[in-house]
Amino acid sequence: MSLTDIEKLLSKKIGIDCNIIGSRKIAKAVDNRCSACSLSDLKTYLQLLQTSPEEFTELVEQIVVPETYFFRDRKSFDFLINFVKTQWLTKSGHGTLRLLSVPCSTGEEPYSIAIALMEAGLSPSQFRIDAIDISKQAIAKAQQGIYGKNSFRGEVLIDRNRYFQQTGEKYELCPSVRNAVNFKQGNLLNTFFNVQLKYDVIFCRNLLIYLEDSACTEVLKTLNRLLLPNGLLFVGAAETAKVPNNLFTSIRQPFTAYRKKAEGTISKSLHHPPIENHQIENIRGAKKQNSQAKKVSSETFSISYSLSSAPILPEKLTKHTSYLSTIPNGSISEPSLKEIQLSIPENSLSLELAKQLADGGHIEAAIKHCNDYLEQISSTNSQAYTLLGTLYQAKSNYVQAEQFFRKALYLNRNDYEALMHLTLLKEHRGDLLGASILRERIQKLQQNF
The missing domain is CATH 1.10.238 (Recoverin; domain 1)
Incomplete structure (x- = not known):
């Protein structure tokens, strides 16, 4: 056993x-x-x-991973507000807007949805929000509606004083928002087995990334059944490749939003979103790069290759990519492990030490240090997961590397290094469409610098 x-x-x-x-x-x-x-x-x-x-x-x-905050990925809420104003409210006899947040964690997402709908001009009587999570502890905290400063670390969308009352260092939701959400503990794989409710909008963000493929298939079947025809589905930034294109149509702005197709059944394997015209040239370019990538042996497909093949980025975005940039699968042995360890104070845990170990070619020691850092210092540090991805990539363990890059993007959807490495890994294994979608994200982020 x-x-x-x-x-x-x-x-x-x-x-x-x-x-x-x-x-x-x-x-x-x-x-x-x-x-x-x-x-x-x-x-x-x-x-x-x-x-x-x-x-x-x-x-x-x-x-469970209770990583959430108010208005996480603000564009999703901007899109929801615009959808309500320009499409839902303009329909005659629109009735009640039904929404589902699953997993809802400690409540920041469904409460953000409620506030967004109020900002769009709806009264609580015009919408219904159901919120489900597998964690009873998370549900209990959500129902209290009391949050600390860490729950407000995202982009500012609203005046906090309009919806919260501050008491000391805590912020308590006003009753109108708290009463607008119906919380329930449950497992998405079986909670909705016999449920006949239909929803206009479903937020299912940052769950698929943690599920096995078979579970993803079942979850997406369930979400498809729960959505009304042409209903909206929001997923996490690192999960777009898991959404089957025979069930959902990608809405390009934001690209994490999908619309349910009127017809179609899920296939045995998940499909990528449909290829759009503006992606064709990107995919052709990706095919050329993929052909070049396959010439590189698995023993030398290291971080130096990935960085040289990635889009050219502003200097401030590449200043932290020195670690592993010249390591052929971790063969460099200078400076020695002992010298690096002596240069760092005893019992010190930092990503800087992990990077020094990586630059010195001590891959296993760097991996152990990263894991210790995540366990003892910060389990939600996206840079630590990005570094772990590069370390496993240097070991030619591409499956593990991709998993860590996805974790990094779950915590920070704008992590350039994780985006670059994940793009090249997808190209290396022939997932050209997935790589082209990631390159679009990189190009959009570049435009902001």
């Missing part, structure tokens, strides 16, 4: 890809729960998980 059996159970019940969550995190969660249950071996704990829904819930609480 091993940790793998517990990971399989988690994947079966909630669909998570344990490679994305990370075995280290799962192992730590299992150790914590074994201690809480006074159990000393994994076999006994697995038996408990299989027979106790309450204990399974407790373990899930420890591995």
Whole structure:
């Protein structure tokens, strides 16, 4: 009996890809729960998980990622406001606008939706928002409607004083917003099995990235069934390639929004969004680059290749890409590991040390340091995940590298390095359409500098 059996159970019940969550995190969660249950071996704990829904819930609480804040990815909310004003309100007999936020985490997203709708001119009686999350703890916090400063780290969309009352260092939502959202604990894979409700808009952002492909297929089937014809679906920036084009049509601005097609059934495998005319030249260019990339052997497909093939970026965007830029799969041994370690204060955990280890060719030591940093200092640092991606890319472990780059983009959708490396990885394995979509994002970001 091993940790793998517990990971399989988690994947079966909630669909998570344990490679994305990370075995280290799962192992730590299992150790914590074994201690809480006074159990000393994994076999006994697995038996408990299989027979106790309450204990399974407790373990899930420890591995979920409650990373959210108000108006995360503001363009989605700008688009929603414009949709309500120009399309939904102009329909005769429009009735009640129904929206779903899943997973809703600690409530910042569904409350942001409610505020956006009010900004669009709707009263709470004109819309209904259902919010679902697998975490009971997250739902409990969401229902309180009280938040700290960290929940407001995104772009400012509204005057906070209009919807919140400040008490000390906390901000409490006004009743009209809090009462506009109906929260419920549940698993998207089974909560809506017999539900007949239909929604005009669904926000399902930053869930697909954590799921296995089979679970993604089931989730997208469910979302398709729950949406009204021509209904809107919003996904996370790192999840667009997972949306099947026989069910949804991509809305190019913002590209994370999709419209349900009137007809179509999901295929056995997920498809990319349809190719648009303005993408053809990009894809032709990607094919040429992909042909060149395949000439590079797996032993030398390192970060230096990726950077040289990526779009030319402003100097301030490339100043931190020196680590691994000359490492042929981590073979450089100078400066020595001992010299690097001596140059850093004892017990110091920093990304700078990890980069120094990487530049010195000490790949495994750099990976360990990054993991320690994420575990002990900051589990939501996008730069740490980007660095881990480059380290695994240097080891020619492209599957693991792509997973870390996706994590980085989940935390910071504008992470240039993660976007560049992920683009080249997609081209290297022949996903030309996925790469061309990422290049569009890079070009749009370049225009802002």
